Amino acid sequence: MDTKNNKQNDANLNSSPSGRLGGAGLELPNDLGFYGEFGGAYIPEILHGTVEKLKEAFYAIKDDASFRAEYYDLLKNYVGRPSPLYFATRLSEKYGTKIYLKREDLNHTGAHKINNALGQILLAKRMGKTRIIAETGAGQHGVATATACALMGLECIVFMGKTDVERQFLNVQKMRMLGATVEPVTSGNWTLKDATNEAIRYWCSNPDSFYIIGSTVGPRPYPEMVAFFQSVISEEIKRQLQEQIGRSYPDYLMACVGGGSNAMGTYYHFLNDERVKIISAEAGGLGVETGETAATISVGTVGIIHGFRTLLMQDEDGQITEPYSISAGLDYPGIGPAHAHFAKIGRTKVYPVNDDEALEAAFELTRLEGIIPAIESAHAMALLKKEIGTFKPDDIVVINVSGRGDKDMDTYVKHFNM
Numbered sequence: 001m002d003t004k005n006n007k008q009n010d011a012n013l014n015s016s017p018s019g020r021l022g023g024a025g026l027e028l029p030n031d032l033g034f035y036g037e038f039g040g041a042y043i044p045e046i047l048h049g050t051v052e053k054l055k056e057a058f059y060a061i062k063d064d065a066s067f068r069a070e071y072y073d074l075l076k077n078y079v080g081r082p083s084p085l086y087f088a089t090r091l092s093e094k095y096g097t098k099i100y101l102k103r104e105d106l107n108h109t110g111a112h113k114i115n116n117a118l119g120q121i122l123l124a125k126r127m128g129k130t131r132i133i134a135e136t137g138a139g140q141h142g143v144a145t146a147t148a149c150a151l152m153g154l155e156c157i158v159f160m161g162k163t164d165v166e167r168q169f170l171n172v173q174k175m176r177m178l179g180a181t182v183e184p185v186t187s188g189n190w191t192l193k194d195a196t197n198e199a200i201r202y203w204c205s206n207p208d209s210f211y212i213i214g215s216t217v218g219p220r221p222y223p224e225m226v227a228f229f230q231s232v233i234s235e236e237i238k239r240q241l242q243e244q245i246g247r248s249y250p251d252y253l254m255a256c257v258g259g260g261s262n263a264m265g266t267y268y269h270f271l272n273d274e275r276v277k278i279i280s281a282e283a284g285g286l287g288v289e290t291g292e293t294a295a296t297i298s299v300g301t302v303g304i305i306h307g308f309r310t311l312l313m314q315d316e317d318g319q320i321t322e323p324y325s326i327s328a329g330l331d332y333p334g335i336g337p338a339h340a341h342f343a344k345i346g347r348t349k350v351y352p353v354n355d356d357e358a359l360e361a362a363f364e365l366t367r368l369e370g371i372i373p374a375i376e377s378a379h380a381m382a383l384l385k386k387e388i389g390t391f392k393p394d395d396i397v398v399i400n401v402s403g404r405g406d407k408d409m410d411t412y413v414k415h416f417n418m
């Protein structure tokens, strides 16, 4: 980003002085952290003061010029932003419309998660914190957090279900090389939900730690804060579309939703613009009717998990059902409160995308454009087939490629018999 663009960034952010979703006019979340009926802060008494202080610190830095300068400098010189907005010629020909890919896969550490980890660690530093904790499922957020901690010289503890430690060992090795302590969690099903419970438990006994949550989930202010740190994605899309096609908005925006951070970053500055159709992919797994799924919007009911109210995969007794997806980054039993809200009011359209559809889309993107996407991002690519009948030749479709496929090569090789 050059100085001129930085000024434009400032103008964008200043156009929503509250920093809330979609800019002026869309006053979400409300003062209690709710998006409609979803969100809030359902936390143990002992964390109340910690979370209040965090909220105040976040609101203080959001419109602070020196914070923004430090953050944007890291995004540019460390992460490599802006990430390209790439016109995908052969994919566009195939689908009979104009498809642009936002290349978050080209960021340092290979996905969008670093945007948020760096924003939160700068905030932690300003708050004088010295110990960082985080949860991770596939290990991507763990690696991003361990990276940010190495960069800042801070202690880092990452909670990870023992099953995931074994499944995602490369990321465990990376975290350890970066200096983080990986704590294998053996409660519940030994996966992400259990790692998050454990991180919250640790936070309760060590409230002076700074908890870097990896998605638009958790108690207020996390969903708003993570969306804010990811909003650089849509800020760049706006500017890049203006430069490339002379118009600052697309007809369609598409992204995959696990907890919802890459999607919310992609939608952020367009939520208020009704010309933009917004379409999300959630992980269908083997199919929503099979029970082997992580499609929270499709099968979830209202409940509370990890400090917030949302749609949740649970049985009649309120016990969380274990989600399933081929993609470790999407198998979370809940969903960010903003996504639950926007789906409910019809602002976003959400499709479950099954494992086989995602695999097919990953292969297609690889062979048509030479880009091997993360299996999570492949769920977003599969939305093209869901909407193919609605595209006009001149429509502008922007899809967020949230990460690269290195970590998924075993899955791809096995599936395609390569």
Ligand SMILES: *Cc1c(COP(=O)(O)O)cnc(C)c1O
Pocket (backbone or CB within 6 Å): 111, 112, 113, 140, 141, 214, 215, 216, 256, 257, 258, 259, 260, 261, 262, 263, 329, 330, 374, 376, 377, 402, 403, 404
């Ligand atoms: C973690 C991850 C996701 C899912 O998380 P969101 O918060 O929903 O964005 C998607 N894509 C990639 C590449 C990831 O690493």
